[in-house]
Every structure is written in C-alpha cells, then in structure tokens.
Amino acid sequence: MTDRYASFVQSGAGRALVKRLGLPDPPRLRRHTPGDPLVPGPVLLGTAAGSRLAEPVTKVLTFAGVELRDPVAATDDPVRYAGLVYDATGITDSTGLRQLYDFFHPHARSLTPSGRVIVLGTPPAECGSPREATAQRALEGLTRSIGKEFGRGVTAQLVYVTKDGDAGTLTSLESTLRFLLSGRSAYVSGQVVRIGAGTATAPADWDRPLDGQVVLVTGAARGIGAALATVLARDGAQVVALDVPSAGDALAEVANEIGGSAVQLDLTAPDAPTRLAEHLAARHGRVDVVVHNAGITRDKTLGRMDPDRWDQVIDVNLSSQERINDVLLERDLIPAGGRIVSVSSIAGIAGNRGQTNYATSKAGVIGLVDSLTPVLRERGISLNAVAPGFIETRLTARIPLMLREAGRRMNSMAQGGLPVDVAETIGWLAWPASGAVTGNVVRVCGQSLLGA
Template identity: 90%
Template sequence: MTDRYASFVQTGAGRALVKRLGLPDPPRLRRHTPGDPLVPGPVLLGSSARGRIAEPAGKILTAAGVELAEPVAAHDADRRFAALVYDASGITDSSGLRQLYDFFHPQARSLVPSGRVIVLGTPPAECGSPREATAQRALEGLTRSIGKEFGRGVTAQLVYVTREGDAGTPVSLESTLRFLLSGRSAYVSGQVIRVGAGTAVAPADWDRPLDGQVVLVTGAARGIGAALAKVLARDGAQVVALDIPAAGDELAAVANDIGGSAVQLDLTAPDAPIRLAEHLASRHGRVDVVVHNAGITRDKTLGRMDADRWDSVIDVNLSSQERINDVLLERDLIPAGGRIVSVSSIAGIAGNRGQTNYATSKAGVIGLVDSLSPVLRERGISLNAVAPGFIETRLTARIPLTIREAGRRMNSMAQGGLPVDVAETIGWLSWPASGAVSGNVVRVCGQSLLGA
C-alpha cells in the first residue's frame, strides 16, 4: 500500500507546503540493504564517570569497522555523526544526570538524517542503592524524549546491560548494538531493551547471522509473515514456512522463492502441535527458532461480538502458541541456545476500540513473555516478543481513510512502518548472537504516541 502523502512530501512542492503549513513531515528512513556499512559515518562514543560499558562497546564498534570520533566541549557545525552512543552506567544519583546534558546538548544538531542515539545503563533492579536505581530509571525519559525531539528519522533507544554473568563482554552486547545502529532498526524508536546473562554466539559472518539455523515461521503466506520468511532466509536460515491449507498457493510461492519448505496446517486443530512436532523431528531433528506470527482479527465492539469471534481470536493468537511451545519443549525439539519470538501488538499495550478480543490476545502474548522467559532461561532458551504499530499491509489498507491517516502520522516518524521493519526486528531476536536478549517486548511502531 502506497503512502501518497509521504511520497508527495519528498517533492519540491511538498517540502514547501509542509514547511509553510507545519504539516507532518515523514522523513525518508534508512533501511538495511545487504552489503551496507553498519553506519554511514563516524560514531561519537561517550561515557559517564566510572561507566563500565563504554570499553566493551568501543571494542565492538572498532571491530565492526566503525570510526569512533573524539568528543568536543561545544557544538561544531561541521561535525556530523551517524550515531551518538553514551554509557550512563556510572551515574549513581540524580545529580549525576547532568552528565547526560553535558554530552547530548552540544551534539543535538550533529546527527545525520536517520541517525542513531543509544544510551547504555544498568537495570534499576540490579543497582546498589535506591538513588542509583532512581537515576538509571530516569534514562527512559531521556531516550524517549530524544526520539520525539531530534526528528529526521533519528531513533533513540535505552539498553540496560546486566552486571551478571558474561553480559558485559562484547559478544553478549554486539548483536543489539549492531541491530540498533543499522538500517534494520529504521522503525524502532523509544524502546528499552534488556541484555541479560544468556549465552550469545557470534556468527562467522554478520551478513548471514542465521547460517545453519532451522527457523519455523507461522502465518508465513502473506504480509509480515512473508516478509519475515524472506528476511530470515536472506540471513542464512533454513525456513519452515507454515500457514493454513486455504493459503496453500501463496505459502508455496513464498517457500519456493526463498528455497524453504512449506507446511500446510491449521494451528487450531487438536492434533496440530503433535503433527508439527513430528514434522520438525523427522525433517530437521530440531528447530532453532520458533516465530509465532500467525494471527487473525475478528473485530466488533464487545457488546456486539458473538462468542465465535472471541474464541477464534484467542485460540489462534494466543492459545495455539502455548500449545505449540508445550509440545516442542516437552520433546526437546528446541535445543539450548534456541529462541522463541512471538508477535504481539500495540493493541495489547494500549487497547483498541472494537478489538477487545484481539487486544486481550496480544496482551496475553506479553504475559507469556513475562511468565515463561525466566523458566526458559534455565534451559538456555530466549523468549521475546515484538509489538507492531501501524504497518502498511492489506489489512491496514481496509481501514477508513481518516483513521488510516491518523495511524500513519501519530508517531515520531510521521509514517506507517513496512512489513520488513517487523521482520528485521524479529530477525535480530532470532540470531544466536542475541541469546542474551530475553524477556523483552520491542515495539516496532515508529515510537507511536499510543500506549506506554
């Protein structure tokens, strides 16, 4: 679906009209193309006093071929950075927050379009005192505000890095830095990401971070699922694409296009989890990544909704995930180092009129991540979710024009996202190098004004 307004804004007449009338100004976002450098320019890396993450972060960036720039005390109009990365882990009380101003104030106008801001901190629960926890929690307000202030496609994220285990080593942090700095994260902004103490395995080739991995994608016949299958295959995965028999032709086309395999299966069938487990066991012997993407909508206000609409949405969007996880885990088909990624929605965070069934199911997915990820961590398996906002698909094309335009413009990017934006985020969470990233719900919404 084409966003004609965003296309018009890129013309000379469109630029003039936007400037004169103060209309929304959707920037042209930097998205990933294979072979691109990680960032299109130098990165400014700063640190608070006694920050513990700047050194490993600097090693990661240097090894990735990134040019690190030296900070200066005042703004220099000639200096341009692709990203600003700041280690705030050394801030132990509110007075230390001044260090954030001292770093970002001189550089607020120095980022290139689609630049990146990343702040690194300590999880408040791991802080040694209430004052330190208070200061670290304050970082969320900084990054979310920067994401709304800087404009021009600039994104801002907060990454809490645990003190436990090996998470301070470059391998554990590297996948997250690479994702957030690259064009893969074009529509992700204002997020809080936690890097824990799980096992992370760096790939031999960062252009193919899923080499040798068997990945199951449900709901793969169209939309986000089809884009996801393509991105994962591009990154080296052997993709098992699953969808309902009614979508068999589209599913086969997706699988053939990426050199993957197709499985036609109704996930709500009583024997579906066992049939799926037996298929994966006989064909592959395991599944390294399970992506629960299948989902449906059956919209009505609650007072007018029949029981079938409620039951079908809960069953497909939430209960089927639980049933599949149970069987795959019971049969040890997801090995240590495996990853599970579920698709939630900002409707599960903010709610949505006429979608009580859908919002309930998607909030349940977030509950699944919260409750099951600590259990799976003991088995060396990570569990995360993505929560898409307004994504340009056939479903959103059916939304009435005024509501559709509001959905597109009510975010920091002033535009809808693309299926590939969701796919790239799921791809990052699927990498073996992201094994230390677990228990996260990452919104792919251009920092929507809706929800938390």
C-alpha cells in the same frame, strides 16, 4: 500499499507546503540493504564518569568498522555524526544526570538524517542504592524524549546491561548495537532493551547471522509473515514456512522464492502441535527458532461481539502458541541456544476500540513472555516478543481513510512501518548472538504516540 501523502512530501511542492502549513513531515528512513556499512558516518561515543561499558563498546564497534570519535576532541568539530552513543552506567545519583545534558546538548543538531542515539544503563533492580536506581530509571525519559524531539528519522533507544555479565552478555551487547545502529532498526524508536547473562554465539559472518539455523515461521503466506520468511532466509536460515491450507498457493510461492519448505496446517486443529512436532523431528531433527506470527482479527465492539469471534481470536493468536510451545519443549525439539519470538501488538499495550478480543490476545502474548522467560532461561532458550504498530499491509489497507491516516501519522516518524521492519527486528532477536536478550517486548511502531 502506497502512502501517497509521504510520496507527495518528498516532492519540491510537497516540501514547501508542509513547511508553510506545519503539516506532518514523514522523513525518508534509512533501511538495511545487504552490503551496507553498519552506519554511514562516524559515531560519537561519550562516557559518564565511572562507567563500565566504554571499553567493550569501543572494541565491538571498532571491530564492526565503525569510526568512533571522542566528544572532547569533537567540541569544535563540524563533522555530522551517524550516531551518538553514551555509556551512562556510571551515573549513581540524580546530580550525575547533568552529564547527559553536557553530552547531548552540543551535539543534538549534529546527527545526520536517520541518525541513531543509544544510551547504555544499568537495570534499576540491580543498582546498589535507591539513588542509583532512581538515576538509571530517569534514562527512559531522556531516550523517549530524544526520539520525539530530534526528528528526521532519528531513533533513540535505552539498553540496560546487567552488572552480572559474562561472555554471552558482551556478545549480545554487540548484536544489539549492530541492530540498533543499522538500517534494520529504521522503525524502532523509544524502546528499552534489557540484556542479561546467557549463552550467545557470534556468527562467523555478521551478514549471515542465521547460517545453519532451522527457523519456523507461522502465518508465512503473506504480509509480515512473508517478509519474515524472506529476511530470515536472507540471513542464512533454513525456513519452514507454515500457514493454513487455504493459503497454500501463496505459501508455496513464498517457500519457493526463498528456498525453504512449506507446511500447510491449521494451528487450531486438536492434533496440530503433534503433527508439527513430528514434521520438524522427521525433516530437521530440531527447530532452532520458532516465530509465532500467525494471527487473525475479528473486530466488533464487545457488546456486539458473538462468542465465535472471541474464541477464534484467542485460540489463534494466543492459545495455539502455548500449545505449540508445550509440545516442542516437551519433546526437546528446541535445543539449548534456541529462540522463541512471538508477535504481539501495540493493541495489547494500549487497547483498541472494537478489538477487545485482539487486544486481550496480544496482551496475553506479553504475559506469556513475562511468565515463561524464567523457565526457558534455565534451558538456555530465549523468549521475546515484538509489538508492531501501524504496518502497511493488506489488512491496514482496509481501514477507513481517516483512521488509516491517523494511524500513519501518530508516531515520531509520521508514517506507517513496513513488514520488513517487523521482520528485521525479529531477525535480530532470533540471532544466536542475541541469546542474552530475553524477556523483552520491543515495539516496532515508529515510537507511536499511543500507549506506554
């Protein structure tokens, strides 16, 4: 679906009109292309006094080919930066927050379009005193405000890194920095990512971080699911693409294009989990990554909704995920080091008129992440969710024009996202290197103005 307004804004006449009338100005976002450098310019790395992550961050970013600059030497430097990274783990009370101002104030206008801002902190629950926890929680307001202020496609994220880290923590810190600095995170902004301890394995080739992985993608015939299958295969995965029999032709086309396999299965059938488990065991012996993408909408206001609309949405979007997880885990088909990624929605966070069934199911997905993460952590399996906002698909193309335009513009990017934006985010969570990233719900919404 084409965003004609965004295309017009990129023209000479459009830019002049936008500036004169103060209209929304959708920037051209930097998205990932294989072979691209991680960032298109130098990155400025700042550190609060007493911080603990500057050394490993310097090591991993230097290894990744990033040119790092020091803020002391850069005071009078006219260089434009592709990223600003700040280690705030040393801030232990509210007076220390002044260090954030001292770093960001002189460099706020030095970022290139689609620049990246990353602040590293300590999880408030792990802080040694109430004052430290207060200061670390304050970082969320900083990063979310930066995401709304800086414009021009700039993204801003907060990454909380556990104090009780291990080798897996540092590997997942690297995978997270690589994702957030790159074009893969073009439509992810204002997010809080938590990295704990866990098993994580760096790939031999960061351009193919899923080499050797067997990945199941449900709802893979079209839209976000098809983009998922394409991105995960590009990253080296052997993709098992699943969808309902009625989408068989489109599913086969996707599977053929990526060199994967197709499974036609209605996930609401009573025997679906068993049949799926038997197929994966017979063909692959395991499944390293399960991506629960299949979902439907059956919109009506609650007072006008018939029982079937409610039941179908809950069953497909939530209950089927639980049933599949139960069987795959019971049969040990997801090994230690495995990944489960579920697709939620900002509707599950903010609610949506006419979608009580859909919002309930997607909030339930977030509940699944919250409740099942501690259980899976003991088995060495990570569980995360992504919550897309307005994504340009055939479903959003059916939304009435004015509502569609509101959905596109009511975020910091002033535009809708693309299916590939969701796929890239899920890809990062699926990487073996991201094993210590678990229990997260990451919004892919251009920092929507709706919800938290």
